[in-house]
Amino acid sequence: MANAINRNAEKAIVLMNLGSPDSPSVPDVRRYLNEFLMDERVIDKYGYLARLLLVKGIIVPFRAPKSAHAYSTIWTDEGAPLIVISRQLQAALQEQTTYPVEIAMRYGNPSPKATFDKLAASMPNLKEVLLVPMYPHYAMSSYETAVVYAQDIHKKEGYKFRMEIVPPYYNNDAYINAMSANIAPYLEQEYDHILFSYHGIPERHLRVSDPTGNHCLSTANCCECSSPAHAFCYRHQCLDTMHLVMQQLNVPKEKYSYAFQSRLGRDPWLKPYTDFRLAEMPKEGIKKLLILCPAFVSDCLETLEEIEMRGRELFMEAGGTTYQMIPCMNTHPEWVKALAGWVN
Secondary structure, eight states: OOOOOOTTOSEEEEEEEOOOOSSSSHHHHHHHHHHHHTOTTTSOSSOHHHHHHHIIIIIHHHHHHHHHHHHHHHOBTTBOHHHHHHHHHHHHHHTTOSSOEEEEESSSSSOHHHHHHHHHHHOTTOOEEEEEESOSSOOIIIIIHHHHHHHHHHHHHTOSSEEEEOOOOTTOHHHHHHHHHHHGGGGGSOOSEEEEEEEOOBHHHHHHHOTTSSOTTSSTTGGGSOOGGGGSOHHHHHHHHHHHHHHHTTOOGGGEEEEEEOOOSSSOBSSSBHHHHHHHGGGGTOOEEEEEOTTOSSOOHIIIIIIIIIIHHHHHHTTOSEEEEOOOOTTOHHHHHHHHHHHO
């Protein structure tokens, strides 16, 4: 039986994810892309005016129709998969806690302000909001921008409640257990290789986030050399997640690897690139592939359209025989259990 929600509690939970357009129509997608790409932590190379010209004058007019079509291929009767799954996760977590649980999105709806306003109005004794970023790994264009934006809204609106934030959990035992439990059933089928496809970021972002100023990408094995930079290094944290999960599942090192997807622009991004690897693997004898996207905890455009649809086509056309995308954790019981442990 679900716990009764305690609106007189002093604490509430907010699960914060990236967001999605309100519909797959070109105007809604254009609006969403403008908000997303005007974020100075996403496109950080240019000042505001140059970014405005680039985003609204070149990128969005070109990408909006293509992105709208991509969204239309995954849209459900209930709406955008990311939002639908976020609501399902909210409901599943609410069954495990008496603290009110809400969701918020960095871009699009519901906005952090709308969610904070709702909590402040419905909870007279609210003293603390625990913000849970739906990003296991630290990156300035995902975890950092979500947290800083929520903090800015919190400060600007002068809410009386304080805000606590769950740090990146890429190596947290409960997260690793949930990831492993989600993957385990798929290992029962025959496969040649497991590819961890993480969302890519520009190499520049690693250097900008490096507090030492000289560690990230300085050597070929920098992620294996202990450094304070690892607390902010997306690449190190992605590889750490992969190794921890594979160790827990007893998968030998030669049976798995990683790559990075979703490039934008011409600057060098983290390598190897997922699309390149999908085209190369069948030629290397990898015909039966398992692929997963651990940078995301909920399935979305980048998993359902880019990897499940376009990735499959690329791999099979290159000579692959079986291609299985392992879904994100979504509402897996072990993932809900992990979240419940943190919020309670």
